[in-house]
């Protein structure tokens with residue numbers, strides 16, 4: 260029998276099972292729809308118990324139906340034949356037949372672990388592992404690994420080779436590649452690491468760190484749903500572009516309960532995408548900024564009143580600038596939060612005025628309490644208090660740092676003269692363009708340093724439309740939406756996540772670790788990163804210290820990933836040469852796939868560069884089907900974007916910093932020499948060079964950048 264016939268026969272065998280699964284899926288979907296309708300019918304009954312039951316029923320049925328719909332494609336992707344003679348199918352979700360026998364085991368269930376972990380050296384009771392490829396309900400291919408030939412029955416057939424390599428060679432879409440069917444053993448160990456404590460995953464470019472982090476989030480939600488869905492999982496990544504890129508993965512894993520945030524959007528109200536120059540970011544990210552901000556948060560308001568003059572019952576009461584300053588300092592000792600001790604400040608003013616009034620023997624001076632209430636009734640006095648000690652927002656105070664004199668005063672003795680000069684001007688655009696990504700951590704720090712102005716208590720929103728004690732009639736769709744919303748609704752600045760995942764952790768600055776740490780005081784953590792890819796040019800020991808402080812004494816489990824699945828070996832060789840110049844002993848991952856296509860380096864003159872970049876990008880459009888990343892040094896973004904304007908959407912223009920964590924089928928890297936100007940620059944270049952799966956073209960005016 261030819262190989263092709265064997266393959267067709269085996270496909271037919273698997274098709275039979277897959278057909279059973281989809282038939283069963285259709286039944287389950289119908290059951291779920293029926294349950295939703297039944298839940299709605301209960302609303303006619305109207306007792307409190309029945310309403311609660313109805314809402315729970317509608318919610319669960321709707322969720323189930325949603326899961327059944329989203330996991331439709333490629334639902335079954337694996338099969339295990341065990342030495343016991345049993346067979347398990349592995350898929351995106353667990354499905355049982357009418358007798359409750361499993362038709363498909365969820366990939367996250369313990370029984371599915373062997374699918375990812377078994378090797379020929381350690382088969383874990385698996386004789387044959389089979390990868391099933393399909394397109395909707397149709398099985399299109401099979402790839403087998405025979406792990407325990409001695410235990411294989413005589414009639415067992417083994418087809419195909421290299422399911423992983425076949426999957427890697429495919430072009431990527433905009434989102435991240437779905438790897439659930441091809442997770443490798445070392446990755447699986449990290450994904451299933453204990454739920455508590457801290458899981459630390461390191462590995463070079465393309466080793467699947469992000470993929471592991473996201474699958475781990477999905478695994479945790481599966482293994483302890485009430486804990487992790489209830490508390491929530493926060494996933495923090497570096498840039499907005501990156502978060503958008505990974506956002507497609509979690510829903511496709513069936514999870515909507517994770518909150519995805521970039522470092523610029525972690526604090527409610529801010530959506531920062533502007534980046535500071537490396538040396539500015541290093542200062543703004545340093546823990547010393549806390550002292551600078553603390554001083555700012557205690558300073559007098561710019562343009563605030565410098566004296567108080569009040570005519571009281573014919574006597575002039577007066578506090579001059581020095582007295583006002585002294586009163587503010589007394590009411591605001593070090594460590595006090597300015598928004599929270601506002602009342603103390605006002606008390607000091609009343610006390611000082613009272614003392615003066617007595618000293619001046621004001622005629623008809625009433626009791627102190629009466630005196631105070633008379634003053635409090637006066638508009639001019641109230642205006643003074645508001646101007647002297649307003650309620651502060653973090654942004655208001657951060658903007659004071661745009662004033663060179665204030666910046667110098669706050670940073671004196673904390674930052675060096677050079678550092679102060681570097682920072683100068685970097686806060687100027689706050690008012691017009693909003694914060695940079697590094698500023699967001701400073702705003703969060705100020706929020707902590709000053710405390711919150713007291714807010715009127717927010718009325719809680721009842722998703723079930725109870726108004727004035729009357730149960731409002733609402734539509735079925737409303738109620739369903741409300742029931743879903745209630746499960747995931749969290750206050751905007753929620754800080755009690757059950758788990759925090761930090762991707763690209765090597766780029767989190769000390770101040771940013773503080774910001775993330777505030778949102779994970781009760782959490783277990785997954786930290787994923789590659790120190791060799793950091794753009795941080797500040798003190799590396801400070802980075803480690805602040806990370807350790809955020810993680811506290813929680814137990815740590817570390818995992819190292821060693822295979823680069825993204826780059827062809829030809830591409831990674833270039834990246835490796837670059838990083839070796841500054842880290843000669845760094846252990847590098849091995850790239851498993853060779854394409855036979857060597858990277859291309861093109862030299863242009865400043866005059867021909869624009870045209871050359873466009874031509875090279877157009878060539879990539881012809882050569883690859885997927886995405887093309889045009890990457891350049893941060894300051895040259897707009898210029899280069901202009902050169903490739905109007906090309907199809909699969910051309911994406913990003914700076915070397917924004918490229919972090921991203922992946923493209925082809926990359927055109929502009930002016931590599933201009934990126935690698937110092938050690939942090941070399942690391943950033945290493946990142947940019949390791950983004951392409953198939954083709955890498957470098958182009959610049961400066962030859963000889965490649966070691």
Ligand SMILES: Nc1ncnc2c1ncn2[C@@H]1O[C@H](COP(=O)(O)OP(=O)(O)OP(=O)(O)O)[C@@H](O)[C@H]1O
Pocket residue numbers: 423426427435436437438441442443446462463464465466467468469470471789792824825919920921922949
């Ligand atoms: N087991 C796997 N099977 C198939 N593809 C995989 C596997 N592991 C990783 N990949 C793919 O390799 C690519 C790189 O993965 P990922 O982005 O998670 O790596 P990373 O370690 O976070 O990279 P970097 O540090 O460079 O950002 C992705 O396309 C991912 O889907």
